[in-house]
Amino acid sequence: MGSRKVTDWQGKRVTVAGLGVSGIPAAKVLHGLGAVVTVVNDGDDARARAQAAELEALGVTVRLGDGATLPEGTELVVTAPGWKPDKPLFAAAAAAGIEIWGDVELAWRLRGPDAAPWLAVTGTNGKTTTVQMLASILKAAGLRTAAVGNIGVSLLDAVLGEEQYDVLAVELSSYQLHWAPSLRAHSAAVLNLAPDHLDWHGSMEAYAADKGRIYEGNRIACVYNVADKGTEDLVIEADVEEGCRAIGFTLGTPGPSQLGVVDGILVDRAFVENRQKNAQELAEVSDVNPPAPHNIANALAAAALARAFGVPASAVRDGLRAFTPDAHRIAHVADVDGVAYVDDSKATNTHAAEASLAAYESIVWIAGGLAKGATFDELVAKSAKRLRGVVLIGADRALIREALTRHAPEVPVVDLDRTDTGAMPAAVQEARRLAAAGDTVLLAPACASMDMFANYNKRGDAFAQAVRELGT
Template identity: 60%
Template sequence: MTDTTTELGGRRVCVTGLGVSGPPVARALLERGARVTVVEGRDDEANRERARQLRDLGATVELGEVGLPEGTELVVTSPGWRPDAPVLAAAADAGIEVIGDVELAWRLRPADQVWLAVTGTNGKTTTVRMLEAMLRADGRRALAVGNVGTPVIEAVLATGEERYDVLAVELSSFQLHWSSTLRPHAAAILNIAPDHLDWHGGMEAYAAAKARIYGPGTVRVVNAADPLIRTLAETHGDPAAPLVGFGTGVPRAGELGLVEDLLVDRAFVPDPRTGAVELATLADVVPAAPHNVANALAAAALARSAGAAPEAVRAGLHAFRPEPHRIAHVATVDGVDYVDDSKATNAHAAAASLAAYPSVVWVAGGLLKGADVTDLVRDAAGRLRGVVLLGADREQLREALEKYAPHVPVVDVARTDEGAMAEVVAAAARLAQKGDTVLLAPAAASMDMFPNYSERGNAFAREVRALASS
């Protein structure tokens, strides 16, 4: 164990936030003898119950408007807290170290535990789930952790039969911002598009946060189609570490890619200049949309970097089941496919989804959060049969459609009540022709009409199934 028990014993540690990561971090610190104070700005029923449980374990918990606890020696922050939050700003001014839950987990991990890390604007969860399946098919005790479900701190502290040899770690730009000594065995940046720029202060800082995934000695896995990612790997990563590309083109030496319908590795072979090994076929990737094939190749690169056999890649892809609301086929009605990609909450994700289908009735709209959709609409215009708009910011999409796709019929659904999605699906069905795909890929967040993207996708799927049974 890379154990910092002696460093934590008796230390006054402030934990910010009672969300997903806060309570397990507090418990881990308490178990190691730290004197823990948890601060949380929201004083509601759920947080009061979490506070009660932590107080029973010996923590101090402060709810509501709170400052930096007196005598704090270390702050472990929940990833979503901005650096300018008063507690964190006060710690920085006082010279107190601020780290995140991932950084703490890294410091407490078993010394022989392998971390394979993934970040990117889109596709992270799919990739780490694929990677987990490949590693398990190779006989490893592996688990996908981070933003994907299991808090990473719980995974690194698991013992006995629950102890993991390899972690497939999904990392957000927030988590990476608060990580300082992280050095995974291998790491991949899948893609970078504008997102969370208000949190980071701009695109340059956002990209730099993503690049923190490449620690000293980390095998740098990069999207071969994105020069920015290669530049980040070259300027922020270890120049002595291998640089491995992945993409849906024919691979060069040192890359993974496609040769006709084969997923091929020309990186982790004895002689990349002359050798190659088949990993799987396009039929093994479900769904075989281009961006999902790229996810599979990124996962394969990480698995192969850790020594996974070629056959484990194919077996893992067979075992993999996509998360809900990610280009999920709902039903085929009168020759029209209906696909739920409610997780496409930004323009980059929606563009990848639209590129997977030749003729689309596009269901789009919601909260754009200031994002520019003109490039998205311009690039997708040639494959649009029709568009159904919903949500608060649909006017911005309509303006882009009038400019770049004036020939495409658009239906505007203004209502926001429970019956809105029924109207959306009915309108899409009228626009669609046999062979088309009705695609929910909103390019926007859902909170104007739904609690989250899952509920939006569920509403779409319910109405499609009702259409199918009518």
């Protein structure tokens, strides 16, 4: 797929669905290419009006408070990723035979003929960390790259900007993949699959199918998680280019065509001569920051994609050593009276929380928030033996409390009947009371934050502040 010629856009009537981080850049780019752009948006608040005024000054039409009606004469719809597929606007477009693209599809179509290939990553958890690790490894190999997609540089900027890249490390959500039918990556990874965003996709099957689109048309490698059979099933179902290989990553000893761990060393048995007998050392587990099990898995997935692109083993080691994780991802805040306090506010679903809880032996767990339709029995059953105590906050905490009653009845639980932001200092105080020297107090809520905080960053900041006040 080359790019569409600029002349293709001259006078083309494009409807952009949704103001916001992807809608506004898409509208500006399309307008700049000569398209006749109309933006439709459900909301009509002060922020939306300010954004609309900025676009209208350029000559873009904006309709606020009416995201349901398809504008007359529309030839293409470009949607923000968060808009649900069952929107009336999309039904009207489909009935009229009008294509619907997301921002990723638009960026893919606008690439130049010599565009940098994409190494793409999706999964329920670990996407951002893996893409950042991958970019760090590629940079260590001397390649011009950027972490793009859901993070970092916007994809449209990366594709259309002045900067020339050798390769892009691309984070893609299930939403973005749903609206990206012609995307064809050099190589791609699905890190894991767990129930999430089911309210958007409608079913686990639909969610998995959208994740699996990342493998369509891969040229070199489809990277999957050996411990998560669902990811391998998606590889088997994918229609890939001749010669493309399935490459597994595992926390155990790797078989041929896999990357794994042997005696504390990350090893590659996929991209080596005579993989039946040989393995290439890539890095030590201690080079991974932090060396929690799920983060080692992220590092192996990043290494697999980098190796698929031909990166030497030394760059994997150097890139992992140079990588610094984002805030609120298993971030050690402080030790107080022999107890470690760890902020993993980013654990906004049960799968992420399970990975976080697996990293520590004896835990006082702070959990709760908005469940987003999740259930907690499996999480609690798997983690029960590690729990010294639990402090619950947030709107849906009763769901976790009930799971604890069923699967960990002996674990003391403090149910803070609060959803105000001031609940966090109280939660930290209660956790301190339950903890003994050698324990870890872990904020891994397994829930979204919006019942109490603007986002998971603010929730993590509140936790870290409360911990710092313990030490004073």
